[in-house]
Each structure stands twice: as C-alpha cells, then as structure tokens.
Amino acid sequence: MHKKRVLxxxxxxxxxxxxxAYALAYGLRELDPSVQTRVIELGKFLNPVLGPMIVNAYRKTVSKQPKLVGIVYRRQYKKSLNRLTQLALHRIFYTHTSQVINQLKPDLIVCTHPVPNAVVSRLKRxxxxxxLYTLITDYDAHGTWTSPEVTKYLVSTPLVKKKLTDRGISEDRIEVTGIPVHPNFWHTHDKPELQSQFELKPMPTVLIMGGGWGILxxxxxxxxxxxxxDTIQLIYCVGNNDRAREKMLSDPIFQHPxxxxxxxxxEVSKLMDVSDLLVTKPGGMTCTEGLSKGIPMLFYEPIPGQEEENCEYFIQNGFGEMLDSTATIDKWFKLIQEPYASVQFRRNLLTKRNQQYNPTQCSRAVLQLLQ
Known part of the structure; x- marks a missing residue:
C-alpha cells in the first residue's frame, strides 16, 4: 500500500x-504514523551560502529598521507576488525546486511561507x-500568500478566512484549522515535576521570551x-542571541537565585506549563503555543505588520495585553501572586481556548485532505 508523502x-x-511546518509534520505522524513527511527551508536547502545571508540581512532589518518593514508590508498588503517576481525568484534562487519535488514525489505540498508558495504556484502553472496547500502562519492575510494555483488555504481564524474571501477567493478553498503546534503543546505536564526538572522554586513564575532570534x-x-x-521567579529565554545572554549573565542585576x-x-512547552505568565513578542507561532497552554500573555514591540495584527487578535479575544509601561508589569506580577485569582484566570483562558482552538485540528484537516 502506498504511504502518503507530505512535503x-x-x-x-x-x-x-x-x-x-515541523509542528504539522509531527502532528500528522502522531495521528497517523504511516504518513511520511519532509520539512525543507527551501532557500537554505538550494542555496546553502546565499540563503542564510539573505535571512541574516532580513533579521538585521527587522531589529534595526522595523518601521521600514512595516512600510513594505502595508504597501504590498493587497498584492500577490506577480509573475515577473515569481520568475525572478525561480531563476535566481529556486531553479532546482522541480527536481527536489520530482525526487521526493509528494502526494501533497504544504507551504508555510509565501516565497516557496509562489515558487510552487509557478511550477503548477x-x-x-x-x-498545493498554503498554511498562513499569522492572524492576518497578506496578499503575498495568495495565488490562483493554491488548492486550499489553511488559516488561523474566521477573520482571516473573511479577508481572503473579500479578495475573491471562494469559501470552499479555505478551511479554518488554527495554526498547528507541536504535539508537546497538546498536553499539560505536571508542574511539581517540572519544577524539580528545571531546579525551579514553587513560586509565581514569569517566562520572558525573545523569539527564535532572541530579540528582547x-x-x-x-x-x-x-x-x-524576591517574590517572582523570572526565566529569560533569549533563543539564539548569544550576545544578549552573555551580557545578561555578566550583569549583576540578573545574578539572583x-x-x-x-x-x-x-523545552518551551514545559517552560510554559511551569510558568504563570508569558512575556513575548507576538509572533504567530509563539502566541498560538501560548494559546494552546492557556497562559496569559504580555506582548512587547510587535514588528509593524503581521505582529501588530497578531497582537490585536489576542488582545481583543482576552488572551493577553500590550506591555507598554511599568504599571502593566506591576498589575500582572501582583495578580499571579494571588493563587485563586491566577488559577481562575488561567481556567477561563483554557475555556476560551477550547471554544476557539483545537491543537490537533490542522493535522486532522490535512489527513482528511490526503484521503
């Protein structure tokens, strides 16, 4: 019997x-071990030297000139990548994409970024x-995600679905699945066991995350x-930002038990389970992981564009608040020290989560589409 392959x-x-992409791949295999998956960062895979250089340049732009990123995002908001741009991308960076696809012989391709989505769309033409399924990994629908060749859009919320239908995309090509998270986020771990594992104290705990790039x-x-x-345990997670970590480790202010x-x-899923509050940049993935855990969130410095839209969604739905002053810190750090209030607030968030989000739904939807 032919095993289904998802690229x-x-x-x-x-x-x-x-x-x-990895979360969806893990989720598919968790639900059906016979499904074969392969995750590829296409630019890096095809151009191992040039690809990372371009990503690093983008990273520097995001950290040093976020307003520029926002301007570009808004200017292109309603525009898909035109055919000339798709051709240029293909010729310069992605000339061997068809060979990769022919070699792997997938039954289904899922793109979690607009660029490979545009490249595969061109190949389909x-x-x-x-x-071709397009998994939009934010709580917004930028025009660069869209293409006539997309078979189905997998989106985070009904609002994103509406934004796509407003652009003329038919409803039967859009499914609200939520953004997938790793199966580790499907389950709750035992808090005392985690405190022992991470050598943490049984006290109110705040997790501060800088995202994969460690932008704090x-x-x-x-x-x-x-x-x-003295009353709140603080866990700073700076990702791959080794410079920030070394700076903080050498600063006496952060040298405390x-x-x-x-x-x-x-171990982010476990760190969320052991924490009472998450302070984070509002990236679509981290916010969805926080949502799946029902942990209250404070959002800081959203990148203009998609992170602002992510932020707005979670604040409007009561899952978090903007961190814009020391007063916000005081308010929440006091709240998590009140055991009843903290537990009740988290229960309310879990109830909301169960009404709006099922962490297995995206994986189940793709499995159904594979049948």
Whole structure:
C-alpha cells in the first residue's frame, strides 16, 4: 500500500514559519504514523551560502529598521507576488525546486511561507500536478500568500478566512484549522515535576521570551522586572542571541537565585506549563503555543505588520495585553501572586481556548485532505 508523502516547504525569515511546518509534520505522524513527511527551508536547502545571508540581512532589518518593514508590508498588503517576481525568484534562487519535488514525489505540498508558495504556484502553472496547500502562519492575510494555483488555504481564524474571501477567493478553498503546534503543546505536564526538572522554586513564575532570534525588549523594562525577583521567579529565554545572554549573565542585576537565563531550548512547552505568565513578542507561532497552554500573555514591540495584527487578535479575544509601561508589569506580577485569582484566570483562558482552538485540528484537516 502506498504511504502518503507530505512535503512541507518553509523559509527562515523568522522561526515561526518553519516551526509551524515541523509542528504539522509531527502532528500528522502522531495521528497517523504511516504518513511520511519532509520539512525543507527551501532557500537554505538550494542555496546553502546565499540563503542564510539573505535571512541574516532580513533579521538585521527587522531589529534595526522595523518601521521600514512595516512600510513594505502595508504597501504590498493587497498584492500577490506577480509573475515577473515569481520568475525572478525561480531563476535566481529556486531553479532546482522541480527536481527536489520530482525526487521526493509528494502526494501533497504544504507551504508555510509565501516565497516557496509562489515558487510552487509557478511550477503548477507549468504543469506540476500536485495539490498545493498554503498554511498562513499569522492572524492576518497578506496578499503575498495568495495565488490562483493554491488548492486550499489553511488559516488561523474566521477573520482571516473573511479577508481572503473579500479578495475573491471562494469559501470552499479555505478551511479554518488554527495554526498547528507541536504535539508537546497538546498536553499539560505536571508542574511539581517540572519544577524539580528545571531546579525551579514553587513560586509565581514569569517566562520572558525573545523569539527564535532572541530579540528582547528594551533594557529598562527588562531591568524593571528584576525588582520583583524576591517574590517572582523570572526565566529569560533569549533563543539564539548569544550576545544578549552573555551580557545578561555578566550583569549583576540578573545574578539572583530566582532568575534563570536560557539560550535556545526545545523545552518551551514545559517552560510554559511551569510558568504563570508569558512575556513575548507576538509572533504567530509563539502566541498560538501560548494559546494552546492557556497562559496569559504580555506582548512587547510587535514588528509593524503581521505582529501588530497578531497582537490585536489576542488582545481583543482576552488572551493577553500590550506591555507598554511599568504599571502593566506591576498589575500582572501582583495578580499571579494571588493563587485563586491566577488559577481562575488561567481556567477561563483554557475555556476560551477550547471554544476557539483545537491543537490537533490542522493535522486532522490535512489527513482528511490526503484521503
């Protein structure tokens, strides 16, 4: 019997796109071990030297000129990638994409980033006969995600579906599945066991995340949080930002028994379970992971564009609040020290989550489409 093969294509412009691809791949195999999956960051795979250079340039632009990123995002908001752009991308970076697809022989291609989505769309116009599913990994629908060749769009919310239908895309090509998270986020771990595993104290705990690139908030508010270190346990997770980690480790302000500074870790699901509050940039993936855990979130410095839209969605739906002052820190750090209030708030979030989000839904939807 032929085993179904799913090829998931992403790009490294922010860690969330590839995380979503891996989450979907893991979810598919969790539900049906016979499904074969392959995740590829296409640009890096085809151009191992040039690809990472372009991603690094984008990373620097995001961190140093976020307003420019926002301007470009809004100017192109309603525009899909035109055929000339698709041709240029294919000729310069993606000339061997068809060979990769022919070699792997997938029954289905899922793209979690607009660029491979555009490249595969062009190949379909040239005769590629493989269904193309586009997993939009934010709570917005930028025009670059859209293409007539897309078989089905998998989207986070009914609002994103409406944004696509407003652009003339028929409803039967759109399915609201939520953004997939790794199966580790499907289940809750035992808190005392986690406290023992991570050598943490049984006290109110805040997890501060800088995303995969480790872009943290302004030094002033980072330092202000440490004023609570005698009563609040602080876990700073700075991802791959080794410079920020070394700087913080050498700073006396962060040298305290109730402060932990971590680099890249694969234990985020456990760290969310052991924490009472998440402080994070509003990337679509991290926010969805927080949603799946029912942890209250404070959002800082959204990148203009998609992160602003992510932020708006989660705030409007009561899953978080914008971190814009020390007063916000004081409010939430006091709340999580009140056991009844903290537990009740999290229960309310889990009830909302169950009404709006099922972490297995995206994987189940793709399995059904494979039948």
């Amino acid at each position: 998931l294509l992403s790009e490294g412009f922010g860690s969330g796109h590839t995380q979503a 040239l005769g590629l006969d493989v269904p 908030y302004s030094d002033n508010l980072l330092e202000y949080m440490t004023r609570w270190r 109730n402060i932990r500074i971590l680099g890249f870790t694969r």
